[in-house]
Amino acid sequence: MASKANKPELIVGGKRLDGRAFDELRPIKIEAGVLKNADGSAYIEQGNNKILAAVYGPKEVFPKHDADPTKAIIRCKYSMAPFSSLEGHGRSGPNRRAIEISKVIREAFENVVLLEEFPNNEIDIFIEILQGDGGTRAAGLTAASVALASAGIPMKDLIYAVSAGKIGEEVVLDFNMIEDNYSDADMPIAIAPRNNEVLLLQMDGSLTKQQFEKAVDLVIGAGKKISAIQKDALREVYAKIERKYENKE
Amino acid sequence: MMIQMNAIDYVNSKYVRELASKKMREDGRDALSYREIRVAKGLIKNAEGSAQVDLGATRVMAGVKMVLESPMEDTPDVGNLIVSAELLPLASPDFESGPPSPESIELARVVDRGIRAAECIDLGSLLVEEGKAWSVYLDLYILNYDGNLFDSGMLAAMSALKDAKVPAYSNGKAVMSERVAPLKLNNVVSSCTFVKIGDTLLLDPTGNEERAADARMTIETDGKVIRAMQKGLSGSFSRQEISDIIGAAFGKHDELKAHIDKG
Amino acid sequence: MKSIVVPGEQIPGNVKSGNVYVEEGKAYATVLGLYDEEGKRIITLEGAWNPKMDETVVGIVQEAGRNNSYTIDLSSFRRGVLLLGKFSKAEFKVGDVVEALVDRVNGKKEVILSNPRLLRGGVVIKIKPTKIPRVLGKANTMAKQISELTRCDLVVGSNGIIWVRGENTALAISAILRIESDAHVSGLTEKIKEMLVNNTTKRS
Numbered sequence: 266m267a268s269k270a271n272k273p274e275l276i277v278g279g280k281r282l283d284g285r286a287f288d289e290l291r292p293i294k295i296e297a298g299v300l301k302n303a304d305g306s307a308y309i310e311q312g313n314n315k316i317l318a319a320v321y322g323p324k325e326v327f328p329k330h331d332a333d334p335t336k337a338i339i340r341c342k343y344s345m346a347p348f349s350s351l352e353g354h355g356r357s358g359p360n361r362r363a364i365e366i367s368k369v370i371r372e373a374f375e376n377v378v379l380l381e382e383f384p385n386n387e388i389d390i391f392i393e394i395l396q397g398d399g400g401t402r403a404a405g406l407t408a409a410s411v412a413l414a415s416a417g418i419p420m421k422d423l424i425y426a427v428s429a430g431k432i433g434e435e436v437v438l439d440f441n442m443i444e445d446n447y448s449d450a451d452m453p454i455a456i457a458p459r460n461n462e463v464l465l466l467q468m469d470g471s472l473t474k475q476q477f478e479k480a481v482d483l484v485i486g487a488g489k490k491i492s493a494i495q496k497d498a499l500r501e502v503y504a505k506i507e508r509k510y511e512n513k514e
Numbered sequence: 515m516m517i518q519m520n521a522i523d524y525v526n527s528k529y530v531r532e533l534a535s536k537k538m539r540e541d542g543r544d545a546l547s548y549r550e551i552r553v554a555k556g557l558i559k560n561a562e563g564s565a566q567v568d569l570g571a572t573r574v575m576a577g578v579k580m581v582l583e584s585p586m587e588d589t590p591d592v593g594n595l596i597v598s599a600e601l602l603p604l605a606s607p608d609f610e611s612g613p614p615s616p617e618s619i620e621l622a623r624v625v626d627r628g629i630r631a632a633e634c635i636d637l638g639s640l641l642v643e644e645g646k647a648w649s650v651y652l653d654l655y656i657l658n659y660d661g662n663l664f665d666s667g668m669l670a671a672m673s674a675l676k677d678a679k680v681p682a683y684s685n686g687k688a689v690m691s692e693r694v695a696p697l698k699l700n701n702v703v704s705s706c707t708f709v710k711i712g713d714t715l716l717l718d719p720t721g722n723e724e725r726a727a728d729a730r731m732t733i734e735t736d737g738k739v740i741r742a743m744q745k746g747l748s749g750s751f752s753r754q755e756i757s758d759i760i761g762a763a764f765g766k767h768d769e770l771k772a773h774i775d776k777g
Numbered sequence: 778m779k780s781i782v783v784p785g786e787q788i789p790g791n792v793k794s795g796n797v798y799v800e801e802g803k804a805y806a807t808v809l810g811l812y813d814e815e816g817k818r819i820i821t822l823e824g825a826w827n828p829k830m831d832e833t834v835v836g837i838v839q840e841a842g843r844n845n846s847y848t849i850d851l852s853s854f855r856r857g858v859l860l861l862g863k864f865s866k867a868e869f870k871v872g873d874v875v876e877a878l879v880d881r882v883n884g885k886k887e888v889i890l891s892n893p894r895l896l897r898g899g900v901v902i903k904i905k906p907t908k909i910p911r912v913l914g915k916a917n918t919m920a921k922q923i924s925e926l927t928r929c930d931l932v933v934g935s936n937g938i939i940w941v942r943g944e945n946t947a948l949a950i951s952a953i954l955r956i957e958s959d960a961h962v963s964g965l966t967e968k969i970k971e972m973l974v975n976n977t978t979k980r981s
Contacts, residue, residue: 300573300604300605300657300658301571301658301660302571302605302606302607302658302659302660303604303658305823306604313559313560315557315558317604317657319604321603321604321607322854323825323854324607324854325854325856342603342611346558346575346577346653346655347577347579347598347651347653348558348560348561348564348577348578348579348651348653349558349560349561349577350560351560351690351691352690353579353581354579354581354651377784377785379798379807383825383854384886385886386854389603391602391603391604393602393604393655393657395557395558395575395655396557396558396559396560396561397560398560414783414784414808414809414823415809415823416823416824417808417809417821417822417823417824417825417905417907418808418824419784419796419807419808419824420784420785420807420808421784421785421798421805421807422784422785422805423783423784423785423786457785458785459785459787459805495783496783496786499781499783499809500781500783503781503822503961506958506959506961506962507961507962509959510959510962510968520850521836521837521839521850521852521872522837522850522852522901522902522903522938524837524872525837525872525874525900525901526900526901528872529899529900532898540900540947541947542947
């Protein structure tokens with residue numbers, strides 16, 4: 266969170282700066298199967314976020330001593346393109362933030378991917394933030410979930426993530442960059458929609474217990490919409506091809 | 515003995531060699547043709563300039579970020595250009611995470627040399643006051659690999675520079691949210707890469723053709739003179755072959771420049 | 778009726794086996810697939826190859842070991858193993874393309890192969906293994922049609938590798954790639970035939 270000295274008014278007349286209601290998501294667009302070489306891939310736009318996720322595998326673990334003879338391992342790499350932020354040029358290579366984010370995303374997927382089906386193998390997940398606008402880890406996870414499904418990786422669920430937090434005393438969903446910078450609490454959460462189990466949760470700032478409960482309610486409420494967009498993206502891959510033939514006939 | 519390359523790539527590089535000996539290519543192109551080129555500019559609004567280039571199945575994104583810095587001590591009157599390239603692991607099963615590979619460094623440096631030598635960017639226009647100038651950070655992001663990163667990288671780099679706008683500067687500070695003028699360009703450079711397989715020369719090699727290649731030659735021109743050259747791989751070229759390649763590179767400049775200028 | 782299901786989606790009826798996760802008596806899909814209501818099964822649309830006995834595979838000799846034994850790259854997370862023994866007449870070189878049958882999968886998840894045959898020259902392409910049944914077609918009609926209309930020899934491996942050699946290799950490959958991307962469309966055999974006939978007549 267940035268310094269509070271120049272904190273702008275984030276809520277004016279009961280609305281947020283971009284005109285959204287407190288419980289409103291930014292527009293989300295997901296496309297599956299966008300990269301040719303990857304075994305699975307997805308592109309997501311959420312607000313001004315533009316993010317690519319790709320999956321390779323299952324494939325033999327290299328180096329071999331990292332392999333687990335009982336199940337597959339997941340490797341996850343989240344990174345931000347050096348040109349992805351308005352302010353400044355990001356250095357390339359993973360920093361401490363990116364390494365931590367990669368770890369918590371990996372752990373979320375370890376919960377749902379049926380790892381026992383591929384002993385001694387690895388599944389690689391790459392998340393590239395081409396343009397960042399707040400909530401990139403959550404949007405990246407939502408896209409990676411679609412990429413895994415499009416790679417045919419068996420999973421118990423198609424998981425999603427979104428952040429909720431607090432501006433002043435208002436509990437608010439899906440921060441954009443400026444809200445993210447000046448909010449009073451930020452909490453990205455990943456959920457398995459089948460049973461609403463929490464698979465990723467990070468938080469900083471200040472929340473009362475009631476505000477926490479409210480924030481989780483907002484996430485799960487929005488999750489229905491995100492899940493539907495994820496499913497539509499996967500179905501659209503096939504529907505698009507069918508339309509190609511219908512138009513011809 | 516063990517195959518080091520991916521086994522399918524190994525078989526297919528043998529196949530494209532056999533085709534090349536009959537002056538044929540796997541996708542039916544003739545030796546001097548490019549694959550389909552598509553350029554999309556301005557996709558990344560946070561960057562001062564951006565472009566995505568599809569060259570067949572190869573996809574490269576270039577982003578330009580401008581940063582206010584002190585000029586270099588030996589060139590106090592001009593801004594800087596810093597070019598980097600990343601062969602992202604999502605682009606190919608052969609690309610690995612980790613520190614920049616020699617291949618990615620060579621790619622960035624060869625693209626940098628052509629842009630610098632052709633004086634494409636008016637670096638003098640980047641000085642905002644004594645001791646302060648814009649540095650141009652140009653990053654090439656490889657998103658899908660199917661050969662010829664040099665030409666696709668240069669197309670993306672030049673297109674992103676064409677798209678770039680300089681941020682506002684007021685009261686001694688950069689105002690990144692406001693962009694005032696297009697980045698001043700004086701010249702356009704294009705890149706033409708050939709591989710040699712046996713004694714056949716092929717423009718715009720695919721991934722299979724690059725893996726089968728004995729030697730590679732990149733010629734960067736601005737249509738009038740040669741601005742940069744780079745020979746790669748362990749094979750060799752005759753003087754005549756290089757002359758022919760240079761001639762072809764001049765012949766392709768207008769076609770490539772049209773893609774850079776468009777949009 | 779067939780409908781697309783995604784991981785975590787509850788299956789309305791019951792499913793005989795595979796590609797589902799059962800919890801509290803409810804079945805959920807684990808893969809992106811087509812739910813076939815009549816057949817009570819989920820057909821995977823994407824994903825890894827699952828070897829079955831006596832299936833044909835195409836692979837590339839990756840390593841030659843002692844006693845005429847070979848490691849075969851099947852472009853799968855499972856490696857192929859060919860154990861021919863000292864007295865076998867067959868012999869392969871690293872880089873050879875071979876056709877073979879699946880004998881079994883051993884405890885190390887290696888695919889033990891038998892009846893190898895060398896495939897000389899030609900090119901191999903890799904497509905998603907889940908699309909191989911479509912490339913073969915009912916009673917191999919699709920593969921036969923491609924072979925005849927492009928004058929190419931084809932060997933279609935259930936592991937997703939297809940070997941092609943002959944007159945109009947580029948056309949055969951583009952037909953195969955089209956089947957891969959359009960596999961779920963009905964009446965594909967006729968559509969591919971149309972594409973092949975149009976392209977061959979244009980050329981001559």
